Amino acid sequence: MSTNVVTEDGERGAERRAAASPLASAWARTRNFRPVLFLVIALFAFFSMTQGSFLNEANVKNLLTGIAILWVVSMGMTFVTIVGGFDLSVGAVAALSGIFVARLLGAGVPDGVAVVLAIVLGALIGGLFNGYMIGRLGLSFFVVTLATMTALTGVVNLWSGTHSEVVISPLISRIGVEETLGLPTAIWIMIVIFLVALFVQHRTYFGRDVYAVGGSLTAARLSGIPAVRTIVIVYATVGACAALGGVIAVGRVGAASAQVNVDLPLQAAAAVLLGGTALAGGLGGVGGTALGVLFIGILQNGLSIAGVQSFWQQVVTGLILMGAVLGDRISARGGVRRQLRTRRAQTVSHP
Numbered sequence: 621m622s623t624n625v626v627t628e629d630g631e632r633g634a635e636r637r638a639a640a641s642p643l644a645s646a647w648a649r650t651r652n653f654r655p656v657l658f659l660v661i662a663l664f665a666f667f668s669m670t671q672g673s674f675l676n677e678a679n680v681k682n683l684l685t686g687i688a689i690l691w692v693v694s695m696g697m698t699f700v701t702i703v704g705g706f707d708l709s710v711g712a713v714a715a716l717s718g719i720f721v722a723r724l725l726g727a728g729v730p731d732g733v734a735v736v737l738a739i740v741l742g743a744l745i746g747g748l749f750n751g752y753m754i755g756r757l758g759l760s761f762f763v764v765t766l767a768t769m770t771a772l773t774g775v776v777n778l779w780s781g782t783h784s785e786v787v788i789s790p791l792i793s794r795i796g797v798e799e800t801l802g803l804p805t806a807i808w809i810m811i812v813i814f815l816v817a818l819f820v821q822h823r824t825y826f827g828r829d830v831y832a833v834g835g836s837l838t839a840a841r842l843s844g845i846p847a848v849r850t851i852v853i854v855y856a857t858v859g860a861c862a863a864l865g866g867v868i869a870v871g872r873v874g875a876a877s878a879q880v881n882v883d884l885p886l887q888a889a890a891a892v893l894l895g896g897t898a899l900a901g902g903l904g905g906v907g908g909t910a911l912g913v914l915f916i917g918i919l920q921n922g923l924s925i926a927g928v929q930s931f932w933q934q935v936v937t938g939l940i941l942m943g944a945v946l947g948d949r950i951s952a953r954g955g956v957r958r959q960l961r962t963r964r965a966q967t968v969s970h971p
Contacts, residue, residue, distance in 0.1 A: 652896030704901025746859020796871015
């Protein structure tokens with residue numbers, strides 16, 4: 621009888637461990653972005669208690685639609701950062717796509733076709749210019765994307781004459797400011813982009829290749845992974861995301877602006893690094909990036925409600941980026957130390 625009791629207790633313990641394992645596994649996967657998760661919760665609670673209008677439905681919708689452009693661009697930037705790169709040209713690509721859409725609509729092109737062509741243009745710029753020169757020619761991502769940003773800024777100014785162009789399009793207005801099924805369309809776009817990025821990251825061979833290339837480019841090539849193709853695709857992806865962000869921007873203001881948002885790549889970098897993606901590549905994910913964008917959005921929205929000037933918001937964003945880079949460096953050093961301790965332990969146990 622005692623044997624049966626022990627057996628039943630063992631089975632119950634196994635069942636409890638099996639039930640707890642999915643939760644434990646899910647919690648373990650949050651390790652890289654736990655700090656920003658706690659920051660988002662704390663910041664949300666703080667503004668909820670100190671600013672009476674923060675939790676209003678209108679303000680919550682305004683907060684989410686306000687970060688839609690940064691959200692979309694940061695999803696693409698995450699993959700670029702994981703492969704060990706960065707794209708400074710996303711702001712210029714977004715501005716160019718807005719002007720491109722305005723010109724297509726002025727030429728009588730249907731608005732749906734114009735939006736698709738703008739996204740394709742962004743993908744071509746990201747893939748053929750940035751991705752090819754970085755992946756195939758081995759040039760520095762900083763130099764290449766800086767050159768692309770500078771050139772595209774000139775193109776935007778020349779093409780637009782430094783003047784904004786009014787855009788009248790039901791589709792683009794719906795994308796920017798109108799609602800679909802009770803929510804702003806921009807929020808639905810954010811959800812779809814996030815789910816697609818999450819699926820690609822975890823469920824596709826391409827997602828595996830991105831981490832492999834970011835972890836070690838040489839090892840990835842020796843393993844038969846198409847490293848150049850992977851790099852070209854991630855830069856094409858962030859280019860397409862920037863173009864989509866440009867379309868959303870046009871829809872929000874009803875015009876294609878000739879001004880390039882130079883803060884967009886830096887804010888995307890802050891969101892990606894805050895979310896736990898390593899600056900050196902090979903580590904991170906879009907889940908953490910989503911929290912990083914939410915943190916920046918909540919902070920800016922809460923400061924605006926509190927009456928803090930936008931210039932101070934820029935100062936805070938810069939400090940956040942500095943802190944994120946510092947945290948990334950500390951985390952990287954801690955990882956190296958853990959690897960060294962593991963190797964020493966293995967050496968001692970297996971002399």
